[in-house]
Amino acid sequence: MAKFIKAMDDLPLILKIILALPMLDIVWSVYRIVRSVNNNSIFGIVLGVIILIIGIPFLWLIDIITLILMNKVLWVD
DSSP states (O other): HHHHHHHTTTSSSHHHHHHHHHTTTTHHHHHEEEEHTTTHHHHHHHHHHHHHHOTTTTTTHHHHHHHHSSSSSOOOO
């Protein structure tokens, strides 16, 4: 799991933004779940699964903005 997290964190910014586009944003939802599992955060795991199932429509836009400003996606960890 740590390899997946490091690989996602080390991606070039343009590729991170492409993966944040609608329909591809599922990658970041899986990243959030894996990151929470790695940190043993039950709240993060439950929230990540809910986000994955519901697929909050505006989350992709928040991801793109935070990637541009901070070079990472927001999460509860």
